[in-house]
Amino acid sequence: MNDLQTASADLIVGRGVTKRYKDRRALDSINFAIEPGRIVGLIGPNGAGKTTLLNSLLGLQDFEGDLRVFGLDPRTSREQLMENVCFIADVAVLPRWIRTRQVIDYVEGVHPRFDRAKCLRFLDQATIHQDMKVSEMSKGMIVQLHLALVMAIDARLLVLDEPTLGLDILHRKQFYKRLLEDYFDEDKTILITTHQVEEVESILTDVIFIDHGRIALQTPLDVMGDRYTQVLTSADQVEAARALKPISEQSMPFGKSIFVFDGADRAALANLGEVRTPSVADLFVATLKGEVA
Numbered sequence: 001m002n003d004l005q006t007a008s009a010d011l012i013v014g015r016g017v018t019k020r021y022k023d024r025r026a027l028d029s030i031n032f033a034i035e036p037g038r039i040v041g042l043i044g045p046n047g048a049g050k051t052t053l054l055n056s057l058l059g060l061q062d063f064e065g066d067l068r069v070f071g072l073d074p075r076t077s078r079e080q081l082m083e084n085v086c087f088i089a090d091v092a093v094l095p096r097w098i099r100t101r102q103v104i105d106y107v108e109g110v111h112p113r114f115d116r117a118k119c120l121r122f123l124d125q126a127t128i129h130q131d132m133k134v135s136e137m138s139k140g141m142i143v144q145l146h147l148a149l150v151m152a153i154d155a156r157l158l159v160l161d162e163p164t165l166g167l168d169i170l171h172r173k174q175f176y177k178r179l180l181e182d183y184f185d186e187d188k189t190i191l192i193t194t195h196q197v198e199e200v201e202s203i204l205t206d207v208i209f210i211d212h213g214r215i216a217l218q219t220p221l222d223v224m225g226d227r228y229t230q231v232l233t234s235a236d237q238v239e240a241a242r243a244l245k246p247i248s249e250q251s252m253p254f255g256k257s258i259f260v261f262d263g264a265d266r267a268a269l270a271n272l273g274e275v276r277t278p279s280v281a282d283l284f285v286a287t288l289k290g291e292v293a
């Protein structure tokens with residue numbers, strides 16, 4: 001077994017991970033695991049602990065508990081870890097004065113697995129030339145530049161922290177589509193934090209909901225439909241639905257209500273109204289706030 005293989009099948013494993021700031025716990029003894037070959041959405045409201053968790057697993061800050069990434073402790077093996085990790089913060093951070101060539105020089109200098117020729121091929125496709133300044137690029141071109149940089153790094157773990165902040169919906173969708181089509185394969189794992197659940201959910205294989213420093217839910221999306229059911233009822237079925245102990249309830253116009261159930265029998269729920277699997281966004285709100293978006 002080489003240094004980057006883990007004893008278990010998991011790429012990242014956290015046990016009792018805690019981060020304290022004086023008397024506040026930004027991470028409160030969390031347990032979680034991420035398998036290789038997955039695209040995981042780390043989703044939580046402001047101040048939930050997303051950035052704290054990313055910083056911990058990237059070795060950027062100290063914490064208590066046990067956290068392994070490729071079997072390595074990020075506190076002591078950050079350098080070795082970074083050979084297989086690519087971390088990109090939001091796409092709006094490039095300084096406007098910088099030229100494409102300078103950005104490429106920088107990434108080449110800091111990342112051992114950056115392939116310059118590959119990056120240039122992606123940029124050619126996007127018709128971004130090397131002397132162009134960021135200030136001369138449209139938002140869409142900046143997205144392409146970021147993608148070219150990301151996709152030219154042969155990292156086994158890609159960590160994206162709010163990658164599309166500041167972009168319009170078309171460019172946000174374009175970013176995720178290309179990431180999925182041109183970058184992702186089963187040897188890679190992508191961890192994305194975002195508030196914009198709707199547009200990322202179509203590419204995710206798993207979600208981790210985090211709130212107040214705790215994991216509220218961790219589930220692969222392909223089993224989510226077996227566990228959670230959303231039902232739209234008319235007014236006369238509301239009491240019957242409540243009796244089945246939904247995890248959330250929301251009133252709708254014309255006396256209708258939307259309920260989300262955890263682990264209830266779908267056939268029984270079908271008698272109450274229109275049944276479907278909740279979206280990730282609906283489930284997120286139901287899990288965290290007890291009402292459906």
Ligand SMILES: Nc1ncnc2c1ncn2[C@@H]1O[C@H](COP(=O)(O)OP(=O)(O)OP(=O)(O)O)[C@@H](O)[C@H]1O
Pocket residue numbers: 021025026044045046047048049050051052053
């Ligand atoms: N350096 C720090 N000193 C003190 N408290 C901090 C520090 N960094 C984060 N916190 C606190 O830890 C908690 C989690 O913060 P974190 O930045 O991880 O949240 P987040 O989920 O990334 O939020 P956002 O979506 O708003 O970026 C918050 O209550 C925050 O105030």
